Amino acid sequence: MRYWEDFTVDWTLEFGNYAVTEEEVIEFATEFDPQSFHIDKEAAKDHYFGGIIASGWHTGAMCMRMMVDGYLNDTASMGSPGIDQLRWKKPVRPGETLHVKAKVLDRSLPKSKPELGFVKFSHTVFNQDGEVKLTMISSGMFLLDPTRQPREASQ
Amino acid sequence: MSTVYFEDIAVDDKTVSNSKTVTKEEILDFARKYDPQPFHLDEAAAKKSIYGGLIASGWHTTAILMRLLVDNMTNKRAGLGSPGCDDLRWVRPVRPGDTLRYESTVVETRKSGSRPDMGIIRADVKLFNQNDEVVLTLKSIGMVKTRPK
Numbered sequence: 659m660r661y662w663e664d665f666t667v668d669w670t671l672e673f674g675n676y677a678v679t680e681e682e683v684i685e686f687a688t689e690f691d692p693q694s695f696h697i698d699k700e701a702a703k704d705h706y707f708g709g710i711i712a713s714g715w716h717t718g719a720m721c722m723r724m725m726v727d728g729y730l731n732d733t734a735s736m737g738s739p740g741i742d743q744l745r746w747k748k749p750v751r752p753g754e755t756l757h758v759k760a761k762v763l764d765r766s767l768p769k770s771k772p773e774l775g776f777v778k779f780s781h782t783v784f785n786q787d788g789e790v791k792l793t794m795i796s797s798g799m800f801l802l803d804p805t806r807q808p809r810e811a812s813q
Numbered sequence: 814m815s816t817v818y819f820e821d822i823a824v825d826d827k828t829v830s831n832s833k834t835v836t837k838e839e840i841l842d843f844a845r846k847y848d849p850q851p852f853h854l855d856e857a858a859a860k861k862s863i864y865g866g867l868i869a870s871g872w873h874t875t876a877i878l879m880r881l882l883v884d885n886m887t888n889k890r891a892g893l894g895s896p897g898c899d900d901l902r903w904v905r906p907v908r909p910g911d912t913l914r915y916e917s918t919v920v921e922t923r924k925s926g927s928r929p930d931m932g933i934i935r936a937d938v939k940l941f942n943q944n945d946e947v948v949l950t951l952k953s954i955g956m957v958k959t960r961p962k
Contacts (some may be wrong), residue, residue: 692877692883693892706893714895715879719847719872726849735850736863738871738903745897774863 660733661803662765662775669762673728676720678712680752682746686716711749716794717756718744721783724758734801736774741796755786763795774799817890818960819922822864825844826919830885833877837909843873849928868906874913874949875901880939881915882953891958893931901951905942912943917953924959932957 660780679698689695694701702710712720750756764778776797783792844853848870851858858869907913921935933956940949 669892679841686876690880692880694895702856713876713879714897715872716875719843719870722870722872723847723849730850737850737852740871740902741898742899742901743899744901746829746895 659666660729660800662734662767662777662800663803663806663807664733665762665765665777665798665800667738667762667764671729671760672757673760674724674757676721676724676756678750678752678754678756680710681748683710683712683716683752686719691715696712707749709751711751714746716790717746717750717783718794719763720750720756721758721781721792721794724783725781728758729760730798734803736799738796738798739776741780743793743795744791745793745795746791748789750785750791756783756791758783776803817957819891819924819934819957820960822890822919822922822932822934823956824919824922828886828917830881830914830915830916830917832913833881835873835877835907835909837867840869840909841905842872843876844870845871856902860908866904867906868908869911872904872942872951874907875951877913878915878938878949878951881913881940882917884939885915886917887955890955893956893958895953895955897954899952899954901949903949905946905948907942911937911948913940915940915949920952925956930959932959943949 684697695705696713698781699710759782761780762777763780767775778797781794785791831854852864852868853870856867915938917936917938919936923933925931934955936953938951938953939947942948
């Protein structure tokens with residue numbers, strides 16, 4: 659189990675092997691992002707993107723799934739307050755396989771919440787050819803390790 | 814309804830959406846697929862967490878916002894997609910039974926420097942629950958076609 663103390667600045671990890679299928683792209687977009695270039699194969703051909711592409715929020719959700727399986731479920735994660743910057747760099751298309759690189763940029767201990775700390779991460783989603791698809795600067799909240807030094811000493 | 818082009822959009826333009834109620838089954842279904850953390854998936858574990866009960870994945874909340882945006886705004890525009898967004902904050906947890914709606918205010922409109930057929934719209938977007946509490950805020954960036962000559 660990883661706690662806040664384990665996420666030191668410059669900690670990095672690569673993980674994920676997410677195969678993007680046409681069926682899932684259309685299913686997600688039909689529910690959450692029904693724009694023609696996400697759900698209509700024929701219409702998408704004539705569009706700027708030249709074929710159906712995943713909703714950007716679907717790419718974010720796929721990134722989240724890889725993060726949970728890649729490291730979060732083995733941490734004392736308490737969720738996230740938000741994302742400072744999210745960029746969809748290139749369209750994600752059915753048939754691609756995605757992976758993620760995570761890096762810790764910064765961390766802090768809020769005065770208001772003595773039991774947890776914040777970690778600022780960079781996450782980058784790549785396809786199988788190393789093409790960057792999504793970049794994200796976001797924060798995570800993690801419990802402090804109850805077996806370690808009191809928080810004054812751990813900062 | 815006529816298509817909305819870049820020239821039709823001005824700073825301070827406001828959009829208010831219809832609302833969408835989130836069910837427990839939807840929260841669990843989304844979390845199983847995309848965010849299987851205990852506080853999104855396991856009611857007993859969620860009760861013991863800092864959230865005190867099941868909450869929606871933040872990505873589920875953004876996906877619901879996107880659906881409201883598409884139905885109320887995006888599909889009326891000559892849209893060209895989005896490069897991303899800034900300052901997304903999950904201000905309050907979204908819980909089963911919550912009813913969500915957004916308000917969006919245009920804060921900037923500018924023509925693209927590289928593509929004369931395109932403009933860029935920035936907006937402040939707030940998502941509210943049924944108690945008028947803000948649950949999510951973000952700054953959106955949208956690309957919209959200019960009116961054909």
